[in-house]
Amino acid sequence: MTTAKTGSTASGTKDGMPSMIAYLTRVLKTPTIGAFWEELAEQAREQNWSHEEYLAALLQRQVADRESKGTVMRIRTAHFPAIKTLEDFNLDHLPSLRRDVLAHLATGTFVAKADNVILLGPPGSGKTHLAIGLGVKAAHAGYSVLFDTASNWITRLQIAHQAGRLEAELKKIRRYRLIIIDEVGYIPFDPDTANLFFQLIASRYEQGSVMVTSNLPFGRWGETFSDDVVAAAMIDRLVHRAEVLNLTGDSYRTRARRELLAKDRAGRD
Known part of the structure; x- marks a missing residue:
């Protein structure tokens, strides 16, 4: 058979x-x-x-x-207020911004080296857009990212401090390869709050990347942190291994409004 x-x-x-x-x-x-x-x-x-x-x-x-x-999940958990890309950013109004430096940062290699990025410039210069765009690029490169405003970061640390778990919270934040702190300088901090912010920066020193946007030059950070010594110590840790971009030029939003008004007038003529 x-x-x-x-x-x-x-x-x-x-x-x-x-x-x-x-x-x-x-x-x-x-x-x-x-x-x-x-x-x-x-x-x-x-x-x-x-x-x-x-x-x-x-x-x-x-x-x-x-x-x-994985990229979709990393972008979702980054909590960006909106998804903005570098490709959508109009660089023409920022002639001082070096394209080669921005292109290098877009590769995300600064995150791999735990380096920092500081974006300084007046309101409307596009700091937040660039920070989000670079954060999105980092997420695409496989790095975990967390975004929030300086005031919200402080609120988070204050809640943890009051609950007696500040160290645990800082350890949790260190799991993110890149944190983005937006709008430093818009709201002044009292000494206790400034100390919490300093602890956040110190906890990531050479351990994880920090990206900061601020409307104030470094010389005026003492006004925000109520203490020139604390501000100097914080700046020292941030800029030790950092790319500092000073953004000068027309306000991105003001220029966009002018162009919109010009088109509207041209349409009525």
Whole structure:
């Protein structure tokens, strides 16, 4: 008596193989492989791929999908107030901003080295837009990012301090490779608040990247932190390994309003 051979499907896949692969991809948590292995197998047969080429194509599809989902998650958990990109930023109104420096920062290598970025300039110069754009680039590069205003960072630290868990909160924040502190200088801090802010900066010194935007030059940070000595110590830690960008030029928002008004007048003429 002869034993019946295992049958094959029209595409060349052995009976039972799809269910086995479905099971294995669930166990391995590789859903993209589970969804595309058959389609790529057909393409491999048609184009005479080697086993290695087929495996590489399948793994590349899985990795690309995972990285895409990871980027979406990192951007979501960064809590940006809005998604702004560097590509959407009009650099023409900031002639002092070096394009090569901005392009280098966009690679995210400063995060890998735990370096800092300081954006200084008057209101409306585009500091927040650039900070968010660089944060988004860092998220795409695989780095965890957390964004908030200086006042909200302080509120977070005050709550932790009052609950007796400031050190635990600082440790939690250190898990993020990049934190962005927006709008330093808009609201003055009392000495106790300034000390909390100093602890945040000191806890990340050479451990994680900090990006700061401020409307004040460094010489006036003593006004914000109620103490020139504390301000100097904070600046020393921030700029030790940092790229400092001084933004000068027309207000981004004012220029946009002027252009809008000009178009409106031209439309009425």
